[in-house]
Amino acid sequence: MAADANSRRITGRVQGKDITLVGPLSKDEIRNKVWWWQAPTAETPEERQHRRHEYDHDQRDVIATLGGYYTVPGDPRSPEADELVDMVHTELSPDRQ
Template identity: 60%
Template sequence: MTDEANSARITGKVQGRDIVLDGRLSEDEIRDRVWWWRAPRPASGDQEDHGHEYDSSRRDVIATLGGYYEVPGDPGTPEGGELLEMLYAELNPDG
C-alpha cells in the first residue's frame, strides 16, 4: 500500500488526449501511452484511435517533478528517447 501512495504520477496532454502515467511502467508501456496514436493497438479497445495522424500544430506537454517537457511527434528521435528515459527513471526510481 505504501508503494502505491508514494508512486510517481506524471500527467500530460498529448494530441488532445489527457494521459496519466503512474506506478511502475516499462519503457514499452510508457511509449504506448505517451505516443498513443503510434501504438499497434489502442490500450482501451477504442477503435477511434486507428487512423489518427500526428498533428504538429498542437503543443504536446508532459508535466513531471522536474517541470514541463514538450513531447516530440516521434519516440524514435533523440529527443523522444531522452524523454522516454527520463519518464522511465522518474516512474521507476529504484531501477
C-alpha cells in the same frame, strides 16, 4: 497536469488527450502510452488518418514531471523521445535503476 512524487504519477496532454502514467512502467510501456496515436490498433488506416486530422496541431503535446513540462516529440524513435522516456522511467521507477 501535475506530477506527484508520492504516487509516482506523471500526467500530460498528447494529441488532445489527457494521459496519466502511473509507475512503475517499463520504457516500452511509457513509449506506447505517450505515443498512443502511433500504436497499432484495430482501426483501419483511414480511421487513424481521420483521427489525426481531428487534432488541433497548434496545441503543444506536453508531459508534466517533477522537473517541469517537456514537449513530446512527434517521432517516438528520435533521440529527444529517448531522453524523455528515460527521464519519465527514472521518475516513475526510481528503485528499479
